[in-house]
Amino acid sequence: MLLQSIISGLLVGSIYALIAVGLTLIWGIMELVNFAHGSYMMLAMYFCWAMNMMLGVDPLLTMPIAAGLLFFVGVLTYRAIVSRIMNASMLLQIFTTFGLQFLINYIMFFIARPTFRTVKISFLEGTIRTGGLFLDKPMMVAGVICVLSFFFLNLFLRHTKVGKGIRATTDNPRAALALGVDIERMYAYTWGISLALVAVAGAVLCRILYTYPTVGDKFTLFAFVAVALGGFGSIYGALFGGLMIGLVETVVGVYAIPWMKLPAVFAAFILILVIRPQGLLGWK
Amino acid sequence: MEVTESIEGTRKREERRTSWLVWGGLVVLLILLPLFIKGPYYRHIVIFTLMYVVLAQAWNLIGGYAGQIALGNAVFFAIGAYTSSVLLVRADVTPWLGMLVGGVFSAAVSLALGYAVLRLQGHYFAMATIAFNEIVRICFANWRFVGGAQGISVPLHMGSLYYMEFPSKAPYYYIMLFMAVFITLFVYVLDRSRFGFYSKAIKQDELAAKNRGISSFRLKQVAFALNAFFTALVGTFYAQYVLYISPDSVLLTSNSILIAVIAIVGGFGTVSGPILGAVFVFPLTEFLRAYLGGQAMGLNYILFGAAAIFVVLVEPNGFVALVKRIRRGAGTRNEKERSVELGGAEG
Numbered sequence: 001m002l003l004q005s006i007i008s009g010l011l012v013g014s015i016y017a018l019i020a021v022g023l024t025l026i027w028g029i030m031e032l033v034n035f036a037h038g039s040y041m042m043l044a045m046y047f048c049w050a051m052n053m054m055l056g057v058d059p060l061l062t063m064p065i066a067a068g069l070l071f072f073v074g075v076l077t078y079r080a081i082v083s084r085i086m087n088a089s090m091l092l093q094i095f096t097t098f099g100l101q102f103l104i105n106y107i108m109f110f111i112a113r114p115t116f117r118t119v120k121i122s123f124l125e126g127t128i129r130t131g132g133l134f135l136d137k138p139m140m141v142a143g144v145i146c147v148l149s150f151f152f153l154n155l156f157l158r159h160t161k162v163g164k165g166i167r168a169t170t171d172n173p174r175a176a177l178a179l180g181v182d183i184e185r186m187y188a189y190t191w192g193i194s195l196a197l198v199a200v201a202g203a204v205l206c207r208i209l210y211t212y213p214t215v216g217d218k219f220t221l222f223a224f225v226a227v228a229l230g231g232f233g234s235i236y237g238a239l240f241g242g243l244m245i246g247l248v249e250t251v252v253g254v255y256a257i258p259w260m261k262l263p264a265v266f267a268a269f270i271l272i273l274v275i276r277p278q279g280l281l282g283w284k
Numbered sequence: 285m286e287v288t289e290s291i292e293g294t295r296k297r298e299e300r301r302t303s304w305l306v307w308g309g310l311v312v313l314l315i316l317l318p319l320f321i322k323g324p325y326y327r328h329i330v331i332f333t334l335m336y337v338v339l340a341q342a343w344n345l346i347g348g349y350a351g352q353i354a355l356g357n358a359v360f361f362a363i364g365a366y367t368s369s370v371l372l373v374r375a376d377v378t379p380w381l382g383m384l385v386g387g388v389f390s391a392a393v394s395l396a397l398g399y400a401v402l403r404l405q406g407h408y409f410a411m412a413t414i415a416f417n418e419i420v421r422i423c424f425a426n427w428r429f430v431g432g433a434q435g436i437s438v439p440l441h442m443g444s445l446y447y448m449e450f451p452s453k454a455p456y457y458y459i460m461l462f463m464a465v466f467i468t469l470f471v472y473v474l475d476r477s478r479f480g481f482y483s484k485a486i487k488q489d490e491l492a493a494k495n496r497g498i499s500s501f502r503l504k505q506v507a508f509a510l511n512a513f514f515t516a517l518v519g520t521f522y523a524q525y526v527l528y529i530s531p532d533s534v535l536l537t538s539n540s541i542l543i544a545v546i547a548i549v550g551g552f553g554t555v556s557g558p559i560l561g562a563v564f565v566f567p568l569t570e571f572l573r574a575y576l577g578g579q580a581m582g583l584n585y586i587l588f589g590a591a592a593i594f595v596v597l598v599e600p601n602g603f604v605a606l607v608k609r610i611r612r613g614a615g616t617r618n619e620k621e622r623s624v625e626l627g628g629a630e631g
Binding site: 033081084085088089090091092094095096098099100101102103104105106107109110213217221224225228259262263266267269270273274 | 347351353400401403404406407408410411412414415416418419422423425426537541544545548552582583585586588589590591592593595596597600
């Protein structure tokens, strides 16, 4: 029972981590919190659902398309809106991304109605039973994909020119600019990558959860908590934070009062913010 | 120089007199409004608009003057609504008293919460208040004593002053009007008091203000407590007006955000901004929703989102600044100068 909850906790946590890493990338490079992060994930979920309904394709196959589309949406969001508020006060930045959240959620609400949508999975479904453990296949697929995404993100940031440019801009935008990095493009790429990652999370999530217009809001909050746990702007921190939340959520849910799991996570979040604003690990 | 100064002084006094006349006329008009607006639906919208004026004005204290983006005001609203309702249902206490108890209780909660989180800056404070909002919502939804997810229905005692329940909408209107006028005057006085000057000093340069001995932390605590107190009063009013409260109606995070959006769209940190925001945004979206009916579910929220982004991109200081800019653009050169001065005085 304990092993079971630890495994499912880590699997759920890896999804939280993948959502959180997009948030932390943007925070790291421009100190801006994207409150619409979960809404973009919801868009990817709807895209996969629509493809599934119309063409019968499994979300795992449409995942690359969703990621590509959201990459462009991210670049567009940066160019059209975010680049104009880079020097605005923090209050206005917050309200822009909140405005985006409202706008995206309710445009989807308007188009798709508040109906719970499910995707018909064509492969990798059902559960495996081994040694008293129940392993949900869609969850395992999700976990594997999320961990792989982290692996590729890491490779990308370390070994490609754009990745190095993004890291340089995160460390010191002025120095990067002086060394010939086109930081405007780096910002735009970061938005694109951040949303592509959240699209991957959305694609695996719509095989597990219902899809509805406000499905992303809870995940935005969880991503904040993960980012706070791991340290603002730290990529491995986001991974650590996401896995921790998954663990706490399932273990508290199983062994303590079930409804206490969310308040427990959020209370821990406030506590960390107050005691260690640099994050629990405090890498940045 | 002296002559020009005295001329400017007279002009300023004149302007102050006209602005008092405008405000006074507005209040008289609002007092007479129920004579013109008879339909219960329109009265309902006017009451809710006034409610948002008070809520946005209260938020203005913490968000506009203390510069802290509080996104958990639904909690204080709910404390007001729940305190009076629980007292009424369980101990038959009049909501008038419950309103005050709720306000004081809410201010106490804000002081305790603020002690921990008001030291946080910017995004961190905003996120902490959202998380707090979620904690309280989930706890209330699972707390039997306050009715859990079903919430509380306020018992019917129509036409009783003791139970704050009236058969027509007019008394509700006047209660809300009184609160809106009161809080606006309150913010006006505060704006010109030491509080207002300190808050401007802190916003310009927090470090310099600190070196002058201004405690920004205490100012923020006072602002947060006042915000919580007024918001809770509106919460009680809401419970008595709608006669039903539940975590899904009074504790939603989106309500907290809505309050702040209204204040920001209007222009925060000014006396008239939140009023403009509520008057522009709320009836517009409400009529739109009623007019388009079921086809347009969520359209009012789309409008809210678009308004927030529009304001940030076009006029970051809200409608107040937009109105000023239009007036300045239309006026002659002389009027231009005057409106600049007026802008400074309204600041």
